[in-house]
Amino acid sequence: MREEELSYKGIHGIPVILEPGNAARVDRSSWRLVRPVYNKDKCTMCKICYTYCPDSAIAWTKEGPVINLTSCKGCMICVEECPTNAMTQEKESS
Amino acid sequence: MKHLLITGNEAAAWGARLIKPHFIPTFPITPQTECIETLARWKVEGDLPDTDFERMESEHSVMSAAIGAAAVGVRVFTATSSQGLMLMHEVLYIASGMRLPIVMVNISRGLSAPVTLWSDHNDFLDQRDSGWIMFHAENNQEVLDMVLQGYRIAEDPRVLLPVMVNMDGYVLSFTDEPVIIPSYEDVKQFLPAYDPQHTITSDRPVTVGPPVMDEYTDYKAQMHLASRNALTVLDEVQNDFEKIFGRRYHTVDEFMLDDAELVLITQGSMSTTAKAAILEMREEGIKVGLLRLRVIRPWPGEIICKALQNVKAIAVIDRNIAPGKGGIMLPEIVESLYHSINRPLVSGFIVGLGGKPQTEAKIKEITHKLANDLASGRPRIEWNDVEVS
Numbered sequence: 001m002r003e004e005e006l007s008y009k010g011i012h013g014i015p016v017i018l019e020p021g022n023a024a025r026v027d028r029s030s031w032r033l034v035r036p037v038y039n040k041d042k043c044t045m046c047k048i049c050y051t052y053c054p055d056s057a058i059a060w061t062k063e064g065p066v067i068n069l070t071s072c073k074g075c076m077i078c079v080e081e082c083p084t085n086a087m088t089q090e091k092e093s094s
Numbered sequence: 095m096k097h098l099l100i101t102g103n104e105a106a107a108w109g110a111r112l113i114k115p116h117f118i119p120t121f122p123i124t125p126q127t128e129c130i131e132t133l134a135r136w137k138v139e140g141d142l143p144d145t146d147f148e149r150m151e152s153e154h155s156v157m158s159a160a161i162g163a164a165a166v167g168v169r170v171f172t173a174t175s176s177q178g179l180m181l182m183h184e185v186l187y188i189a190s191g192m193r194l195p196i197v198m199v200n201i202s203r204g205l206s207a208p209v210t211l212w213s214d215h216n217d218f219l220d221q222r223d224s225g226w227i228m229f230h231a232e233n234n235q236e237v238l239d240m241v242l243q244g245y246r247i248a249e250d251p252r253v254l255l256p257v258m259v260n261m262d263g264y265v266l267s268f269t270d271e272p273v274i275i276p277s278y279e280d281v282k283q284f285l286p287a288y289d290p291q292h293t294i295t296s297d298r299p300v301t302v303g304p305p306v307m308d309e310y311t312d313y314k315a316q317m318h319l320a321s322r323n324a325l326t327v328l329d330e331v332q333n334d335f336e337k338i339f340g341r342r343y344h345t346v347d348e349f350m351l352d353d354a355e356l357v358l359i360t361q362g363s364m365s366t367t368a369k370a371a372i373l374e375m376r377e378e379g380i381k382v383g384l385l386r387l388r389v390i391r392p393w394p395g396e397i398i399c400k401a402l403q404n405v406k407a408i409a410v411i412d413r414n415i416a417p418g419k420g421g422i423m424l425p426e427i428v429e430s431l432y433h434s435i436n437r438p439l440v441s442g443f444i445v446g447l448g449g450k451p452q453t454e455a456k457i458k459e460i461t462h463k464l465a466n467d468l469a470s471g472r473p474r475i476e477w478n479d480v481e482v483s
Binding site: 006007008009010011013014015016017018020 | 191192193251252254291292299300301302303304306309312313315316319320323
């Protein structure tokens with residue numbers, strides 16, 4: 001495109017994401033080599049996994065953590081930090 | 095309005111004081127120190143009641159903090175020099191890429207090694223391609239005025255880019271000159287309350303500068319257009335500025351160019367010396383004029399080309415050096431003249447590195463060499479201040 005054909009878009013030409021929270025919808029499942037697996041029997045409901053997840057891919061419910069495997073990129077921080085080994089890792093099959 | 099005899103550093107500080115920035119992150123470095131010391135003193139004495147003045151742990155942090163504050167939508171001012179500007183380098187691209195209207199004064203000083211405290215222009219010309227709008231002042235009044243104009247231009251919705259106002263270290267930063275200090279009322283009329291276009295606030299969370307893939311070129315193209323728009327805005331701002339303050343600035347400073355055959359292209363404080371030398375040479379009948387580059391980015395190529403359409407020979411005087419290439423402004427000028435019908439002879443002069451004084455005698459010597467080049471038809475690259483051949 002010739003330079004004179006470019007048009008200035010003002011605020012719409014600035015790299016700003018105006019809609020908050022849309023990162024939660026990005027599918028990162030293909031990034032994972034391993035996935036976290038939750039074992040309810042060992043869980044003390046301490047919320048450390050929920051607190052430490054850098055992508056907020058773990059939600060907290062009355063029943064304990066719920067992992068969103070679309071958001072989880074497989075960093076395994078939850079597995080590393082869980083004091084009772086209620087979070088373990090499993091290889092992704094493909 | 096009042097008249098004060100103040101240094102370039104103080105003129106920069108006055109510019110900041112008059113626009114009442116909300117945040118001034120700082121880190122001291124010679125020759126900028128006096129500027130932030132002045133602001134710090136005013137803060138303590140109560141002259142900057144609404145300003146948060148912070149000493150950061152490095153210039154990298156200064157610019158990072160400036161970006162954070164600008165992103166929440168407040169006016170930010172800071173100043174630096176030389177190695178400090180180099181330490182900011184990475185963050186400068188983030189400020190411009192996020193399109194944040196920060197205004198910073200750079201008091202130029204040559205770069206190590208070997209160490210120099212005195213002025214040349216390599217520090218800010220190294221930031222030439224960072225997307226910042228870059229002005230280069232000739233005197234202390236222009237420093238103050240360009241800080242005021244800087245916010246108007248930076249905050250214009252057609253621009254939204256940070257502005258760097260450059261001045262020569264020592265020659266301006268530590269030299270007293272008479273400066274007109276405008277009143278707060280006049281400045282408020284010229285620069286209304288800031289209306290930020292995109293901000294991070296708790297009720298409207300946004301992400302600024304996210305990772306992108308295909309759109310990267312589009313955003314860079316938008317930055318380019320925004321910078322080009324600044325030429326229009328700069329021109330428009332002069333009308334308001336003149337109405338309120340009685341002064342105006344042209345995008346390029348033309349001095350005795352109307353009938354000039356020989357033209358010196360200069361930057362910064364040496365231009366004043368060169369103008370004095372030109373007045374004397376005119377008495378001798380030498381048809382010499384001057385074009386001062388005061389806007390480096392966006393590059394006013396068409397205006398420069400038009401101003402030089404009837405001249406015969408040009409000396410581009412570079413107070414900077416790109417080792418392995420030469421003077422930095424020489425190729426920029428030559429590129430702008432390449433498509434002109436009358437292509438004048440262009441010689442390059444490398445002068446004043448590390449603050450070597452540029453006297454009237456030296457300017458006359460350059461003019462005589464240029465006249466010889468025109469007579470012989472052979473342009474030159476001249477190292478003017480080399481002491482060992």
